[in-house]
Amino acid sequence: MIRRQDVRDRLRLNTELATEVLSTFIADAVETTASNGVVLGLSGGVDSALAAALAVRAIGAERVHAFVLPYHSSSPDSAADAASVARDLSLTLRSIDISPMVDAYFDSHDKEADQVRRGNKMARERMSILFDQAKKLGLLVLGTSNKTEILLGYSTIFGDNASSINPLGDLYKQQVWQLAAHLALPQQVIDKDPSADLWPGQTDEGELGFTYEIADEVLYLMFDRGLSPSEVAARGYPEKIVERIGALEERNRFKRRLMLIARLSGSAINLDREIPRD
Amino acid sequence: MNIGIAQTDVRLGALEDNLEKHLEWVKKALDRGVDLLVFPELSLTGYRLLHLTGRVAVRPAGSALLKPLLEASRKLALIVGLVEEDGHGTLYNSSLLLSDGRIAHCHRKLYLPTYGIFQEGRFFGAGRTLSVAPWHDNVLGLLICEDLWHPHLARSLAMAGAKVVIVSSASPGRIGPGATPESQEVWETLIRSTAIVNTCWVVYANRVGWEEGSFYTGGSLVARPGGDVHCRAPFVQEYLLTADIDLREVDRLRWRLPLVRSQRSDIEGAP
Numbered sequence: 001m002i003r004r005q006d007v008r009d010r011l012r013l014n015t016e017l018a019t020e021v022l023s024t025f026i027a028d029a030v031e032t033t034a035s036n037g038v039v040l041g042l043s044g045g046v047d048s049a050l051a052a053a054l055a056v057r058a059i060g061a062e063r064v065h066a067f068v069l070p071y072h073s074s075s076p077d078s079a080a081d082a083a084s085v086a087r088d089l090s091l092t093l094r095s096i097d098i099s100p101m102v103d104a105y106f107d108s109h110d111k112e113a114d115q116v117r118r119g120n121k122m123a124r125e126r127m128s129i130l131f132d133q134a135k136k137l138g139l140l141v142l143g144t145s146n147k148t149e150i151l152l153g154y155s156t157i158f159g160d161n162a163s164s165i166n167p168l169g170d171l172y173k174q175q176v177w178q179l180a181a182h183l184a185l186p187q188q189v190i191d192k193d194p195s196a197d198l199w200p201g202q203t204d205e206g207e208l209g210f211t212y213e214i215a216d217e218v219l220y221l222m223f224d225r226g227l228s229p230s231e232v233a234a235r236g237y238p239e240k241i242v243e244r245i246g247a248l249e250e251r252n253r254f255k256r257r258l259m260l261i262a263r264l265s266g267s268a269i270n271l272d273r274e275i276p277r278d
Numbered sequence: 279m280n281i282g283i284a285q286t287d288v289r290l291g292a293l294e295d296n297l298e299k300h301l302e303w304v305k306k307a308l309d310r311g312v313d314l315l316v317f318p319e320l321s322l323t324g325y326r327l328l329h330l331t332g333r334v335a336v337r338p339a340g341s342a343l344l345k346p347l348l349e350a351s352r353k354l355a356l357i358v359g360l361v362e363e364d365g366h367g368t369l370y371n372s373s374l375l376l377s378d379g380r381i382a383h384c385h386r387k388l389y390l391p392t393y394g395i396f397q398e399g400r401f402f403g404a405g406r407t408l409s410v411a412p413w414h415d416n417v418l419g420l421l422i423c424e425d426l427w428h429p430h431l432a433r434s435l436a437m438a439g440a441k442v443v444i445v446s447s448a449s450p451g452r453i454g455p456g457a458t459p460e461s462q463e464v465w466e467t468l469i470r471s472t473a474i475v476n477t478c479w480v481v482y483a484n485r486v487g488w489e490e491g492s493f494y495t496g497g498s499l500v501a502r503p504g505g506d507v508h509c510r511a512p513f514v515q516e517y518l519l520t521a522d523i524d525l526r527e528v529d530r531l532r533w534r535l536p537l538v539r540s541q542r543s544d545i546e547g548a549p
Contacts, residue, residue, distance in 0.1 A: 012455045017513070021453060021493055024514055028488040032289075165491075274328040276490050278290035 002225065004235050007217045013175050015182035019054065022167045026058035029140060029165045032278045037063030039133045040142040041126050042093065043197065044068075044081030046180050046189050047168060048144040052089055053183045054167050055142055061090045065139060069126045072099040078197050084186045098125045119198030123159030140164035148173040148212060151219050152245065153252020154204065161255060172216040210241045218245045279442075282312035283498045283519040285511045287487030290324030291334055293343055297322060300358065303518065304350045310520050314355040318446050318485035319423050320371060321359040325448035326489040331401040335363035338374060338381055351376035355413070357420065359446050362386065368403035373420050373446050375411050383411035385420035389428050395450065395492060410438045417441040417525055423449060426468055429475070430549065436476035436538045441528040443472060447484040451495035451513075459513060462497045466507070474505035477531045477538060479523055486514055503531045
């Protein structure tokens with residue numbers, strides 16, 4: 001029987017090997033698609049910092065284009081942390097204020113929009129800018145969503161979850177932290193409370209109602225190992241939290257399968273004709 | 279016999295690019311005095327083909343694609359992987375042994391993994407025959423990847439005279455807490471146990487590179503008769519691994535450790 005301690009051991013990564021392999025993932029994708037490099041948004045958080053560090057290892061700083069994309073309510077600490085990551089990695093960091101684009105829509109069409117809708121709009125505005133920059137310079141958009149948030153659906157569909165390639169999507173949050181420590185990313189970036197910074201004071205763990213440590217372990221048992229919620233709870237996890245995590249995972253599956261096409265022809269894209277990309 | 283393993287990356291579906299790359303590896307191998315150069319599974323086509331499988335299929339007899347390789351095989355023998363079309367509506371995941379300008383042997387993969395991320399059974403037919411390659415005293419047996427997980431195949435090859443079992447592979451990697459990729463630990467156990475119980479050389483040629491977000495481990499290796507690791511290639515990067523293989527080592531071991539010759543087929547309840 002897999003015990004809680006086994007789960008913790010299991011989530012510990014060989015960081016050196018993982019770093020090497022994930023770096024080759026980025027290098028390979030850039031080479032295969034004949035791109036000039038990658039572009040990503042640096043939020044000041046640990047996920048984008050790690051993605052940037054891996055990209056720099058893979059293809060060199062001069063081919064990694066980093067943007068900080070603040071909204072006027074974004075915490076100034078976020079931009080400062082992004083700047084410190086960029087400095088550490090010798091990246092040129094460009095800043096584009098997304099406030100005019102986001103405000104233009106809500107001010108003229110929907111002044112009453114709540115903060116979740118505004119947050120989604122911000123995430124999609126950032127995505128839109130990153131894909132435009134990618135088009136301009138022949139780059140791939142580097143995704144920074146980790147496995148925990150993808151499984152929980154703690155993301156904006158076609159926003160922060162959109163990318164050309166994602167080196168972090170099979171890493172639970174604590175594995176992101178492990179790799180970030182291994183790559184000696186700025187300590188304050190590793191230590192701070194994860195936050196989407198879509199409104200003042202927002203933190204992931206506050207909003208989700210459980211810690212990443214718990215989320216990673218519960219998701220590992222349910223998703224990776226196929227245990228039922230009651231089997232997970234029997235390992236000493238609070239039943240209510242296990243249920244909530246299970247519900248989030250189920251409710252947000254739609255965010256993980258882009259392009260759901262109604263099949264008519266018998267040769268539907270992705271269902272009947274699975275044409276792989278290299 | 280000087281065996282080379284081309285631990286190469288492969289471009290998915292790009293036959294011409296891959297052919298060119300094969301010829302580059304041949305050049306490198308010739309410089310290193312290799313007699314037999316082994317490429318990984320589906321080395322000419324890439325592995326995760328799905329609905330591209332039919333588009334890259336080749337009928338080996340008279341194939342223009344194979345011509346330059348057959349030409350090269352006059353200088354050194356080659357084992358290459360491709361999608362073989364039989365002309366009767368079935369595609370096979372095959373390894374070809376090319377030697378002296380001709381196709382000396384064809385092994386069609388016998389066990390097609392169709393679980394987890396593997397989809398082979400949807401696109402390929404399974405081979406129906408197993409035999410040692412009719413080449414150089416019939417000491418060579420060919421298997422492809424999953425075939426090694428069914429140990430009676432390597433055993434059958436050994437009993438038919440194989441002293442070297444060649445395993446061409448496209449094995450994807452997984453990483454956990456351990457010092458080596460987890461997938462590699464399993465493979466190494468299998469390869470070494472095959473070399474132990476069949477008292478033969480085992481040559482494992484695995485590819486590197488990425489396809490659809492999954493990486494191939496590399497970590498190609500050669501195990502000696504008796505199971506020690508003779509030499510190994512690094513993980514993840516392209517590498518030409520060469521090994522001087524003494525076939526007499528098999529004989530010497532089998533004289534004192536008669537595991538193959540003592541195999542019985544008359545035990546009720548055992549195949």
